[in-house]
Each structure stands twice: as C-alpha cells, then as structure tokens.
Amino acid sequence: MRAAVISFTARGKELNRQIVEILRGTGWDCRGWVQERFFREGDGFQVLSGSLTDWTGKRFQDQDALIFVGACGIAVRASAPWVKDKFQDPAVLAADEKGTFVIPLLSGHAGGANRLARELAAGLGAVPVITTATDVNGRFAVDVFAAENGCALSSRVLAKKLSADILAGKSAALSSDFPVDGLFPPEVWFPEGEMSEMRFPEDNPPEPFSPVSLRITWSDQERKEELRLIPRAVVLGMGCRRGICAERLRREAERTLQEAGVDRRAVRAIASADLKRDEEGLIRLAEEWGIPFLTFSAEEMEKIPGQFSASEFVKKTAGVDCVCERAAMAAVLERGGRGYLLAGKRKGDQVTSALAAEKIVIHTGEQK
Numbered sequence: 001m002r003a004a005v006i007s008f009t010a011r012g013k014e015l016n017r018q019i020v021e022i023l024r025g026t027g028w029d030c031r032g033w034v035q036e037r038f039f040r041e042g043d044g045f046q047v048l049s050g051s052l053t054d055w056t057g058k059r060f061q062d063q064d065a066l067i068f069v070g071a072c073g074i075a076v077r078a079s080a081p082w083v084k085d086k087f088q089d090p091a092v093l094a095a096d097e098k099g100t101f102v103i104p105l106l107s108g109h110a111g112g113a114n115r116l117a118r119e120l121a122a123g124l125g126a127v128p129v130i131t132t133a134t135d136v137n138g139r140f141a142v143d144v145f146a147a148e149n150g151c152a153l154s155s156r157v158l159a160k161k162l163s164a165d166i167l168a169g170k171s172a173a174l175s176s177d178f179p180v181d182g183l184f185p186p187e188v189w190f191p192e193g194e195m196s197e198m199r200f201p202e203d204n205p206p207e208p209f210s211p212v213s214l215r216i217t218w219s220d221q222e223r224k225e226e227l228r229l230i231p232r233a234v235v236l237g238m239g240c241r242r243g244i245c246a247e248r249l250r251r252e253a254e255r256t257l258q259e260a261g262v263d264r265r266a267v268r269a270i271a272s273a274d275l276k277r278d279e280e281g282l283i284r285l286a287e288e289w290g291i292p293f294l295t296f297s298a299e300e301m302e303k304i305p306g307q308f309s310a311s312e313f314v315k316k317t318a319g320v321d322c323v324c325e326r327a328a329m330a331a332v333l334e335r336g337g338r339g340y341l342l343a344g345k346r347k348g349d350q351v352t353s354a355l356a357a358e359k360i361v362i363h364t365g366e367q368k
Helices: 010-025 052-062 070-080 111-122 142-148 154-169 247-261 282-287 298-300 312-317 325-335
Strands: 002-007 028-032 065-069 091-095 103-106 151-153 172-176 213-216 228-229 234-240 267-273 293-296 338-345 353-359
Touching: 002 010, 002 052, 010 028, 010 065, 010 111, 052 065, 052 070, 052 293, 065 111, 065 293, 070 091, 070 103, 070 213, 091 111, 103 111, 142 151, 142 228, 151 154, 154 172, 154 228, 234 247, 234 282, 234 298, 247 282, 247 338, 247 353, 267 325, 282 293, 293 325, 298 325, 325 338, 325 353
Parallel strands: 002 028, 002 065, 065 091, 172 213, 213 228, 234 267, 267 293
Antiparallel strands: 091 103, 151 228, 234 353, 338 353
C-alpha cells in the first residue's frame, strides 16, 4: 500500500514526518512532500514541484492514500478535479498541523480512509473525525467488510440499498461459500447450517429483513436482490502461441470463466511462463482487466506440487509439461497460502487456460 503526505508550513512538516514514520511502521510505502522553501537536503522529504492540483492528480493515479497536513479546504480544492467515485478514488485525509484532528474526506469505507484516520489518530494522540452514517450509528457497513476481505461488490446499487436498509433498522441475511472466522453484528443474520459453525446468537432471526441478501461467493450467477461479495483470490493461468491478439485471449479467458461459473471480478492476476513475459496480447489483457501479469520460470513451475496435465510438446518448448495450470498455481502459492486447481487445463483457439484459487477464510473482525 502506498501513501503520500504533504504539508505547507514548518510546523506541518514535523507532523508530516511523524505521519510518514507511523505509516512506514505499519507496512505502508509512504513518502512525504514539502514546498521548496521548507526543503532541506537529506531530510528525507521530496519537493512539491508544479501546482498542488497537478501533484494531487498524479497521486490519485499512483497512491492508495493522500494525507494533507493543513486545512480541509486545501485538500478539497486540490482533489476536486480528480474525484471519480468511492470505489476508484484513493483515501484522502486531512490533519491539522497541530495534530489535534484527523479527518477522512474521501473513500472512507471502500478506500479505507476511516480506518486509516483511526490508526493515525491513535499514533498521533489525535481525534479521528468520522462522519459516515454507518460508523456514527455503529452499524454493519458492507463496503468496509468487502474491502477488508478483498472482495468486489457485484452491484453498487444493491450495496447502497442495503446500507440504507441497515441504517433504517433492518437486518441482512448472509450466506457464504467459504469458512468464516468471527462473529457478525446483530443486524447480520445467516440461516442455521450456513457458513461452517456460524449462527445467529438468538433463537429467532431479527426482523424486519432487507429485501437485499448477501452472498460471499465466486459464482457468476446473478439472483434478484442478491448482493454478491466476490473474493479476489483466483488466478487465470494462460499459455498461447506467439503473437495471439488480446481479443482472442480475452474470448478464451471469458469462456474458461463462464464454463467454471466464476465471476471475472474474482480474478486477481493472469499468470504464464517467463518466455511469455513480453507477450503483447497477455500484457494488454491484464491491463484491460486492471490486474497484474505474472510470469514464472520453468524451474519455479516444475517445483509446484500436485498433479497437472502433461504435454511433451509443451515440455520441449517451455521446459515444463504444462504452463497454464502450473503458472496459475505458482501465482497462488507465492503469497504463502494454500491453493487448488479450480478449473483444469482448457484447450481453446491456440490458447490454453486454467484457474487456480486460494483457500481463503472470511474474517469478520469480531472474536467468537
């Protein structure tokens, strides 16, 4: 995760330094910027060059969070030209130069600005100023829950409708295709027998219900008034002949997903062999889908445990008996977890593809 901090006064520069240290201490790749008159060689800061508005536009593209040390108005005016929506914008926060308040301004839920405000406030001894309705009322926020579990939302319209119903005192029914660790708040209910050992703590479900139900799944099947939370934990492995266009690769990839019944939003990466690292079609497809393109050497793929489809022709050309299955599994396992083949090798029009998935657990954030 990447964060940028910018300040505009000498006093603000010191708070800037503290914020950078706090975020780096929690694993963020964080850098601080100052205006030229406050820059000193070797003090660890970068110089703001050009206009603040232009700087902010660049940070909207390459950062996950922006923290302005100064008045909220500065942050608002600098961000205004670049704002799209809460699912695309980075987290934007403002902190006064004395470090009294930390205020999330944009992407409080989906972008994590509210959570980041609380973390910074704790580190600075400041007060987090949270204004989003679900937080103020202590209610379940589906977009926060989705973001914390790396899930895509199948419908923004249904998410907004469900949030409004929860704020109005209604409850949500939830089911999951994956094991769940922890307890949900009272406004979230799931029928007995769903989600491993999870069950509502009372004898009867709460009333009234929202017409919008929740389902945590990779499935691409849409149901009326069902909001799907789609974990991004599937890797699409692909092999192809040299020079295959992105359009054909996309068509074969979509067919593989459709046959497996997997929503495309579950795919977090495309993987292949090292010899395909410069394959233009695969690079373009990954860019279109907004996901990384990962490649692995024959030696790395050969070490992957398990049974895979084998081809002597592929072995001679790629140095390993199967590219798509092994590459997909290599990408899943490199994050240190466990995985399995979700869909084995599928032969298409000069393209092979397979799906591998991480074994995931959904976390509620509340202990059982």
